[in-house]
Amino acid sequence: MDEVEERHLRARYALGMPTFTPKPSDVTRAWHVVDADGLVLGRMASEVARLLRGKHKPMFAPHVDTGDFVVVVNASKVALGGDKRSTKLAYRHSGYPGGLKSRTYTEIMATSPEVAVRAAVRGMLPKGPLGRQMIKKLKVYTGPQHPHVAQLPQPRPLAHTASRQQG
Numbered sequence: 001m002d003e004v005e006e007r008h009l010r011a012r013y014a015l016g017m018p019t020f021t022p023k024p025s026d027v028t029r030a031w032h033v034v035d036a037d038g039l040v041l042g043r044m045a046s047e048v049a050r051l052l053r054g055k056h057k058p059m060f061a062p063h064v065d066t067g068d069f070v071v072v073v074n075a076s077k078v079a080l081g082g083d084k085r086s087t088k089l090a091y092r093h094s095g096y097p098g099g100l101k102s103r104t105y106t107e108i109m110a111t112s113p114e115v116a117v118r119a120a121v122r123g124m125l126p127k128g129p130l131g132r133q134m135i136k137k138l139k140v141y142t143g144p145q146h147p148h149v150a151q152l153p154q155p156r157p158l159a160h161t162a163s164r165q166q167g
Contacts, residue, residue, distance in 0.1 A: 020059070021061055021064070022059045022061050022064050022066055023064075024064065024065070026059065027054075027059070027064070027065070027066050029067070029068050029069055029137075030068045030069070030154065031068065031069045031070075031071065031148065031151040031152065031153035031154065032051055032068055032069070032070050032071065032153055032154055032155075032156040033070075033071045033072075033073060033146070033153040033154065033155050033156060034047075034048060034070060034071070034072045034073070034156050034158060035073055035074055035144075035155070036072050036073065036074045036075050036077060036078045036117065037074040037077040037078075038077065038079055038162050038163055039078060039079065039158055039161045039162055039163070040078075040079050040080070040081050040161055040162070040163050041078050041079065041080050041081075041116065041117065041120050042081070042120060043158075043160075043161035044072075044078065044117075044120075044158060044161045045117065045120035045121045045123075045124055046124055047158050047161060048070050048072065048121050048138065049121050049124035049125050051067060051068050051070050051156070052067040052068070052070055052121070052125060052134045052135070052137055052138060053065075053066075053067045053125065053126075053134060054066030054067035054068065055067075062126075063130070065130060065133050065134055067134055067137060068137070069137045069138075069139070069148075069151070069153070070137065070138050070139070070156075071139045071140075071141070071146050071148050071153050072114075072117055072138070072139070072140045072141065073141050073143065073144050073145070073146055074141075074142075074143065074144055075113040075114045075116075075117045075140050075141060075142050076109065076113040076142045076143070078109075078113065078116070078117060079163040080105055081163070084105060085104070085105050085106050085109065086104055086105075086106055087104070088104065088105050089102040089103065089104060089105075090102065090103050090104075090105065090108055090116070090119065113142055114140040114141065114142055117140045118135070118138065118140050121135070121138055122135050
C-alpha cells in the first residue's frame with residue numbers, strides 16, 4: 001500500500017460513515033392491528049406510540065415520521081392498573097375562568113373509551129407538528145370490528161402488556 005492510499009484510508013475511517021437520513025419518499029408504511037382486550041392502558045399506549053413513531057424500524061430518525069398505521073380494537077376492554085379507574089382524573093379546560101372540568105376514567109370508559117386510548121398514546125408522542133402528523137395514523141375502535149380490512153393489517157400481539165389479574 002502506497003502512502004497516498006494509506007492516507008486516504010486513514011482519513012476515511014477517521015471521519016466515519018455518513019449519517020443516513022430517511023426521506024419521506026423512502027418510508028413504506030405497514031398496517032398493524034392491536035387487540036386491546038385485557039391490555040394495560042399505559043403499557044399498550046407506549047407500544048402503540050413506538051409503532052407510530054417508527055422506532056421498530058432500522059431507518060428510524062427522530063425528526064422524520066417513519067412510523068406505521070395502527071388500528072386498536074376492543075378499546076372498551078382495556079385495563080387500568082390498580083385503582084386508577086376510579087381515582088385517576090382526566091382534565092379539560094374551556095379557556096375561561098372557572099372552566100376546568102374533570103372526569104374519572106370510569107366515566108370516560110363508559111361513554112367513549114377510544115378517547116382514553118387516544119389521549120394515552122398522544123401523550124407519548126412528540127409535541128408539535130410531527131406528533132400531530134403521527135397521531136393521524138392511529139385508528140381506535142370500541143368493538144372488535146374495524147373498516148380497514150382492505151389495507152390488510154397484520155395482527156400485532158402485545159402479550160407482555162397484559163394485565164396481571166388475567167393470567
